[in-house]
Amino acid sequence: MAETKTIQEILVSLGEKPINLNIEIPGMKGENGQDGRNGADGLSAYDIAQLEGFTGTRKQWLDSLKGGAIADEARTMLLNGNVWCKSNSIADVLAAVISNLGKAFPRTEFKPLTVPTVLQGQRVVTVEGEPRYFVKVVGMETPFEIGDNGTGSISIEPMGVDDVHLTYHNFTGEKVGETVIAGSHEDTRTPDETYEENGVKYALFGRKLEVNVVNFNGDFEHNFILLGKWPKTSIDSVLIKASRPTTLETGALDGRRYTFTDVAGNHIGNIPVLVDNPKNVTFDNNDRYEYPIKLGSIEYGTADVAFDSSRVEWSDSQHKYVNTGSSIDHL
Template sequence: MAETKTLQEILLTLGEKPLNVNVSLPGIKGENGQDGRNGADGLSAYDIAQLNGFTGTQQEWLESLKAGAVADEARTMLLNGNVWCKSNSIADVLAAVISNLGKAFPRTEFKPLTVPTVLQGQRVITVEGEPHYFVKVGGMETQFEIGDNGTGSISIEPLGVDDVHLTYHNFIGEKVGETVISGGHEDTRTPDESYEENGVKYALFGRKLEINVVNFNGDYEHNFILLGKWPKDSIDSVMIKASRPTTLYTGAFNGRRYTFKDVVGSGIGNIPVLVDNPKNVTFINNDAYSQPVKIGNIEYGTANVKFETSRIEWSDSEHKYVNTGSSIDHL
């Protein structure tokens, strides 16, 4: 082996197949080997990007690399599959995929919303649920997200006599649950008759109709009906109650009974309508009503107000309800 060169080829025979093995012997210099043939050039990274849908120039592609690679579709797929993904960056998408390895996809389980006992007057509530799901409070547009640790804080109007409705939503906004925070009892009176429609609670005490509208959940197709199920001859006055900002849809839709007509189709006439907190009640209207409505509050009394525009709300300066929307015609 003394004459063996630095790059020594040893031929080993395994059965009938020869196996060429190159071994290096330290300290001994061998001859240069024979050059191989030139291979074909492969695709560049830019070429591969184009094959996968990139339509910009090479410079635009380089700029996109500087900005960081993203995976919008992958993130959307993860969120739709109920797997949380912080952003569309490649790193966050990969982290989300890895976190769900070995688990079912789409993921069906999630932590339910848990709400503690809420005290009268309380306005900030700590809830528990699925991280990054969110909670909405009835009558409010704000979304309250649950944090990484599974807890979150929601804000409500100070809890009073009215129930507070919460809805629970997943990453893409789908409602997956709901719960009610019960308000206190206003009094122990028992109405002669009562019922509920579109979230509005009607209670008739003698000839006085009291309406709690704070949880109204209707729309133009299911509009607010002032006198509920009663004819106007059964009612002397109406009190509308709302402990927090509430929007009522008034008017009519495809033959639906008009807001200010009774169960037999007669107009409410001169029945006074008082609102306990008029700043909290705004009317969104879709049909001009030819007769004025006597509406106001206890402090300033009622005024004749025509519901002839798309919005009617309380004016602090005029101490009455005024038309502030655009003009509308009969449908």
């Protein structure tokens, strides 16, 4: 968590100029002083504002005062100290400071993220956690905020067999936890062999390999490997499964095995590679390869696709995968 300051330091930061307070002390009364001489009229606040560079009209200047004073630095200190502050207005900052008086600062405790049981086909899930913290669904960009009452709703793809991974973030965006909504595993088939690498789950049924890529967590140093641990002689076809948008890093880096070679380093050749939801799978590529891949969808079949650009993705108009990235020259 970022460096924080004490509540006293936050109060000091509310302004560089001193705050003048009128305080009446009961029972104390001073003597009358001598009358002073009449002084010359001083500059108005608007005149002073003009001398300081304000160029608007008197009305514009008055309107500018209605927004109230702000305290950006104090609000940042509070958020970094795990104390919620609605805005940078003085009123909100003081309210946040007062709410934390007598408590530890920085505040270290927070409510953990809890998720109820999710049913197959469910799209909206109610979660509980720290008010104003937020949740992200891995594979989706939109964050979901937890409300003041400690509950929030997140949207997911209709719940199926795939696990859904969630990350939990504090006021400043720092990840403070993660959890998994387990998929509803209703597939009664039993694969002959299974394997997992970089979040990808492989299941071999006879000579048909099914590759669930939805939780791929690799990168170009830990690139996607199509055939997993198997030689090409054990595989007749490959089905890539993705229930939500997924990007796979393909190619090879620093001596890594190339995506489209088998465990012995042989190119996969004419093995057809089908994708069940082709719009959900995009390939980010870093290594041009001399052999095309027979890649496509269940609906439209395969086409020869050359991985010679930095991105390969599905084209709805052409019904096939096409190169859409920048050119890669090296082989």
